Amino acid sequence: MSEEIFLIGIVAFMMVVTYLTRLLPFKIRLPHEARLLNAVIEYIPVSIIASITLPAVIAPAGQFNGLLNADALAAIPVAFIAWRTRNLIYSVLGGVVAHIAIQKFFL
Incomplete structure (x- = not known):
C-alpha cells in the first residue's frame, strides 16, 4: 500500500x-532590456530542428560516407522549394520525388 x-x-x-x-x-x-534574450528565444526552434535534421542528412545510418548520398542531395531541392514557396507540403513532396529520383537514377 x-x-x-x-x-x-x-x-x-x-x-x-x-x-x-x-x-x-x-x-x-x-523588461524591455531583455531584447537579446527574446531574440535568442526566437531561434531556439530552428536550432532544435537543425540539430535533429542535419545529422540524419549528412550521416545517414550513423556513418559519414561523404555528402554524395541521396539524403544530402535531396536536401538541396527541398531547401530551394521551401525558400521559394514557403509551403511545407510542396517541400515534402519535392523532397520525396527528389530522393526517389536520385536513388533510382543517379546512385
Whole structure:
C-alpha cells in the first residue's frame, strides 16, 4: 500500500512541475532590456530542428560516407522549394520525388 501512495505522490509531483513550467512563462514579464534574450528565444526552434535534421542528412545510418548520398542531395531541392514557396507540403513532396529520383537514377 505504501508503494502505491509513493507512486501517486510522484505522479502528483510531476503534474505540479509540468503545470508550473507551462504557467511561469505567462506570469513572468520580461523588461524591455531583455531584447537579446527574446531574440535568442526566437531561434531556439530552428536550432532544435537543425540539430535533429542535419545529422540524419549528412550521416545517414550513423556513418559519414561523404555528402554524395541521396539524403544530402535531396536536401538541396527541398531547401530551394521551401525558400521559394514557403509551403511545407510542396517541400515534402519535392523532397520525396527528389530522393526517389536520385536513388533510382543517379546512385
